[in-house]
Amino acid sequence: MKPANKTWLILIFVSTIVTLSNGYLNLYLNLPEVQKLLGLEAELYYVRDGEINQYALNFVVPVPSKIDSLQFTWENVVGYPLPYSIDVSANSAALYPPQLNISATGNVPTSTQTFSISLPCTGLSAAEVNIVIKINISVTYENVTTLVLRRRKICTKLESVSGTQVLVDTMPSYSNSTNIFYFAVGTALVMILILALFIILFYVKNKKERRTVENNNRPTSSYLASMPRNTVNSTYNESFRSMPSYSLLDERSKDLQERIAELTVQRCRVRLSSVVMEGTFGRVYLGSYTTEDGKEETVIIKTVTDHASQVQISLLLQEGMSMYSLNNKNILSILRVSIEDHTAPFLLFPYKNTKNLKTFLQKCKLSPEGVSHTLTTQEVVDMSLQVIHGLQYLHKKHLLHKDLAARNCVVDDKLRVQIADNALSRDLFPSDYHCLGDNENRPVKWLAIESLLHKTFSTNSDIWSFGVLLWELTTLAQQPYIEIDPFEMAAYLKDGYRLAQPINCPDELFAVMAYCWAMSADERPTLVQLQVCLQEFYTQLTRYV
The missing domain is CATH 3.30.200.20 (Phosphorylase Kinase; domain 1)
Structure with missing residues (x-):
């Protein structure tokens, strides 16, 4: 484990606890393995001193295509033999049969040891392969505990692999010079055709742009040069029929004109x-x-x-x-x-007695007695589930939010949350936006690493922002990364640093945030996975209320 100044990165699930009878066993992913899979400095325990973490077991860990093996660390700490058996199943043509580097049956070692499971892709097809790892621990003859760990291995199809059987079986043979000649001539013709197509498209585009510039240079009475012309129904009065004339820039502005x-x-x-x-x-x-x-x-x-x-x-x-x-x-x-x-x-x-979520959270810190009022964990989880529900709807409509944060949500007196647009947010919350020398105000400290570096957005970048929003809910809208200069954010995130675990924030909730901030976009959880995890946690909380 890392020193105390990095404890905020430690990802330890402490959810629904089930005791492994009278036996004591440690089974976990060590620090290098968690760094490899999730990009976090942490240890992930499945069993700690005989206590089983069902929450961790239920989470399906994605395995990128570049990773060909899994490492597990375990230890028998009870002092008498603990027989085990391991079965790994993965039925897919995209993956070779998984192989253990230890015997499939035996006794759990009495000292800390690491075993591995190899997961090499065949390269014959692209697929997401579901892998189920079953570990049976025999405490007594009649008492057998089964641990089920799930992984999702991503395999890609190899187009060409020199010197392998895959290449020989799937690529055409060019064994003689005549075939090589025809292949070269065909390739050259294809390249010429593609080049000609690009020239035609470039010419058409330039011609269209010149026509657009000429149209935009015509006199207009608009005070909004960049907005579309607003056409109104003829039943409106004369003042509305003489709306300002806006220039049409592209199909998007035409669509906006029709909506307005x-x-x-x-x-x-x-x-x-x-x-x-x-x-x-x-x-x-x-x-x-x-x-x-x-x-x-x-x-x-x-x-x-x-x-x-x-x-x-x-x-x-x-x-x-x-x-x-x-x-x-x-x-x-x-x-x-x-x-x-x-x-x-x-x-x-x-308007239904709603207020801005960020200002609402900030006011929760104040009370007539001068004592902070903190939302309960159950309320925070319920509000986050509502945000997930709204985000799922947006993504089903093929819409990305790109600026998901507490300031762009509203909440009513019954803590019902709605995701809103980000209109006026740059002006109303100026401290949340920064310009990094590119003349564009962006929510730097809410952006995913790829959005910050390359301005690329996806459903996965929205999930990163959801993690920051969840952190805002648990901190009553504190400023994230308040001590970090906006110009240093990219380097800070690339070095593996993330937001600290808030005070009184359960490990289960911080684990969800940490998963949302995985370095690779493909390794972040889906909205469905987040919903399942948070719903399960919410159910556990209600059992004790």
């Missing part, structure tokens, strides 16, 4: 009541909206001040419309839009 047109309402039907949040140029109001049947509905209104720039107004509309037409109880979708000439746009959202 569908949601547009007259400004006279919107009434501002009080300011809820305010930044330098952004403002959030509590107000009301009169529906078509005359009913008044309370809404949250996002808008900008009069001195906001065109870019800021453009971002408000683009980011505010990101949750357009989504229907899920854990997603806050936009309700209406109101845009009039020479005035700031209004974005209307449903």
Whole structure:
């Protein structure tokens, strides 16, 4: 184990405990093995002094294609023989039969020893192979405890492997010079065809861009040069038919134009009541909206001040419309839009006594008696499960959030959580965003390592951000990595450092966070796996309430 200053990286599951009868056994993954599989400085115990960790056993550990063997460390600490038998099953053409480097039966060693299981891929096909490792420990003749460990081995198909049987069986033979000549000529023709295709595409693209530039250079009365033209229904009054004319940049802006047109309402039907949040140029109001049947509905209104720039107004509309037409109880979708000439746009959202999750968590630290009120672990797990449910819905719609954090969620008095867009977040929470010299404000300390380094986003990068959000829930919205300079974050994460385990945070919950922050995106858990783990933990908590 590492010194005390690195104990926050230690990943030790202490969940549902089952005693291994009267026997005592240690079975765990040592530090190098956890570093190899998960990129963490930790030891992962399956059995510690005879106590079985069911939570760790239930977690399916992914094994990257580059790793061909698994290492397990064990020790008999009871003083008398503990017979064992090991069976490894993996039925797939993508994987050779797993091999143990020890006997399949015998006695658990009385000193700390490591055994391995080889998992070489055949290279014949690509697959995710489910591997089941069953270890039977015989405490007595009639008392046999079975430990089931699961792995998911990722195998890739090899296109060419020189000097192997795979190459001979799967690649065509070019044994004579005539075949080699024809192969070379064919390859050259294919390359020429590809080059010609690229030239044609380049010409068409340039021609299209010149046409776009010419269209954009035409005079326009828009105060929002980067936003789409807003077309409105002819039933609206004259002031709405003379909406500002926005230039169409691409298909995405055309889609945005159609969405805004569908949601547009007259400004006279919107009434501002009080300011809820305010930044330098952004403002959030509590107000009301009169529906078509005359009913008044309370809404949250996002808008900008009069001195906001065109870019800021453009971002408000683009980011505010990101949750357009989504229907899920854990997603806050936009309700209406109101845009009039020479005035700031209004974005209307449903309001049901909700408040920003980050400000709510920060207020939990305060009370009339001056004593912090901390959410219970059960409440934190329940809120995180709601976020997972909303994130699953987004991903099923092929949408990535890219800025998942407490500041971009809302919560009501019954702790019901909804994921919201990130419109105005840069202005309302400026300390959460940093510019790293690329003229772009980004949530640096919430981003996955690949998003920070290469600006690449995926469902796995959203899962990294979920881990930080879970850390925010347990710390009542403390600033992550507060002592780390934003310019040093990439190097800090590459060195293997992560957020510290919060005070009073159960090991089970911190283990989930740590898995979300695996260095390799493919090694992070899926949303389904996170849901299963957290739901199981939540069930355990309710048993004692």
